[in-house]
Amino acid sequence: MHTTVNFILESGISLSLLATIYVIFLRRETFFRLNRFFLLGSLFFSVALPFLKFRIYEPQPVLLSEVTVTPYRNLLEAVTVYGQDFSVTVEQTILSTTLLIWIYLAGLLLFFAIFFYRVIRIGFVIRKNEVRKSDSFKLVFLEKECSPFSFLNYVFVSRPLQNSDGYDRMIAHEIEHIKQGHSFDVLILEVLTAFQWFNPFMWMLRRAIRENHEFLADHAVLTSGVNRGYYKKLLLNQFAGGQLVLTNNFNYSLIKNRIKMMSKIKSPKIAHVKIILGVLTAVALIIMFACEQKETVEQEQQMIDNETITIKSTLLDDGRMKIEGTFEDMEEFKKRYSDVNSFKIETDSLGNIFLVQKKEEVPKILDSEEQIFFIVEDMPEFPGGELELRKFIANNIEYPKAAQENGVQGRVYVTFVVDKNGEVANAKIARGVDPALDKEALRVVNSLPKWIPGKQRGQSVNVSYTVPINFALQ
Incomplete structure (x- = not known):
């Protein structure tokens, strides 16, 4: 259990720091591919960090x-x-509070249940509606009115929308989501969010990645030759309703930011150096959490696995304390007190065990x-x-x-x-x-x-x- 707590803490701290760097320094830059690399790199690094162990000194x-x-x-x-170290102290504090553990597990189960429900719901929508196969994607026609959206290699489109102005641009936008594999990013996000549901920075990073997906798809459509003003107007005229949260959709809730980013002047190349902040943060996190001595493992284990034992103690006239109990309890007692500096264990010829305080x-x-x-x-x-x-x-x-x-x-x-x-x-x-x-x-x-x-x-x-x-x- 303490390993799980360590994973949650270290990955959570890493996500928080890297998400903050992105929002402050990189979010408004127009190098969208590099930003996606940074965001996904932050996720994978944060997941891997608790498992990284480097020794900068000898083990002992x-x-x-x-x-x-x-x-x-x-x-x-x-x-x-x-x-x-810090993580051990926090681990022991959390493990000692049963209520916190149950609250976390309840949240974990809730978010995983929501995740699986959404996946099943998407599968149900695919089975219920007409599906047409294309070269690189499958088109699912929905009877209700909604903006197009995509998931994996499926593009979901409202049948009444086929004859509307800009239909082909909206489909092109969703195809870009498929080509760039954005759904896989979303699936990873959902799983990690379930583990980090209590972390507000995780939700910040989650929104940032979805926003970046829309910027990437918009940029690809505009690069293909679509008029920028026409595309902005198309965004404003489309009002989405009923999309599934796991999906990438044409008109999510980021229209304002997307239009701003389309109008933004391209960031200078020198702005790429901001990515160094993320690299330096990652190095600092490795030094903090991965480069650690493990000489306290035995001490930690003793503190965590402190099971109750039952013994009978009798104080003798000579100052010694006679210890009695079952064989298992006596063995556990000897194990616990064998390394205590202020006491020592003595045994007489009959096998009786005595706890004796050491003389200074x-x-x-x-x-x-x-x-x-x-x-x-x-x-x-x-x-x-x-x-x-x-x-x-x-x-x-x-x-x-x-x-x-x-x-x-x-x-x-x-x-x-x-x-x-x-x-x-x-x-x-x-x-x-x-x-x-x-x-x-x-x-x-x-x-x-x-x-x-x-x-x-x-x-x-x-x-x-x-x-x-x-x-x-x-």
Whole structure:
């Protein structure tokens, strides 16, 4: 479900931005084919955007292996911690509100029902009336009075209109709709509108595409040699009634705009550069939504799939909490609390499970007279190497919720000393960002296990390090 919400949100934001660019910068330009390309490109791009995934960094920053050493300090490559991105936060908000989900689904079903009803109705009209085949289209004669309209390769025309002035121009207009495949655009629009029915920009884009279809058909008819003044008069004299919404019709509700566009001076070629705005917006959307880290997937899943479990807890005199329950609930309980920094799970010889609060370790401080080295012959080594060090930090650090909610991010520099015994000491913030981030970075560094101590001339010595921990919100 959360994938569907992500699709609706990201495609909706994309449609909104691109529709706004079209209405403000491109709608009044006379390069109709380019405008159609932009409008259809906006639709397809918006549909594809949620499925695009590019990584601009390594999947997990703990895989970075480079170590930079300077004469002044030993600087480890930054470890990056990611909080929840904007789309995840919105997804969880929507998913937590059942009423919103039901309202959206009701709208979705309603618009799909309307869409299928219109398609069936068009099929019924074709079957009920006389159809004549031509080379590239089929002519359907209707008994009621209405302006000509088209759908797929069918042109619907009122039988009483055959002898009227301008009949052939009106048919030529509808044939252009067929030649240019405008009905396929309309079908795509109807499906996408069902998914984005709540988005006012979707309706704006929908109208813009239909309007562009009329401009294209009018332009083709005028280019064939039809007198411009005569064609305008023909538009004004035709009053449509009873056309089906899915169809392209000669006299839709855009006559005023169509006449204005016919009278408009051709746009200069330099106006084509406005299309760059759409390209830049698309690039920005890709960077925003497609170039994202997925290190928070497990965290998100835990938050979303938070099923209820039933357990019995008993507080013992020694401060431990005994946990009892069914096998399935106990397994789920252990899974949930296995990665919680402030608690640990213990099991005795009888298989009983206890939840024990971890004791805060007092940071070790070296005596002020202790000598601290920055460069030594044999540098301290974390068990398993720097890769394991990065894994330890990434797996044990948590992005403070308060910082996420306030949009706080940045790089925290923590300096510490690996002493003669391989223990971490003198950990402090060299350059901080926010008290919550600083505290969390300092906590994780203080919890580092023993290192293999550094040596100078064969003797174990104290060596200083600095590790940057980068907290980043996407």
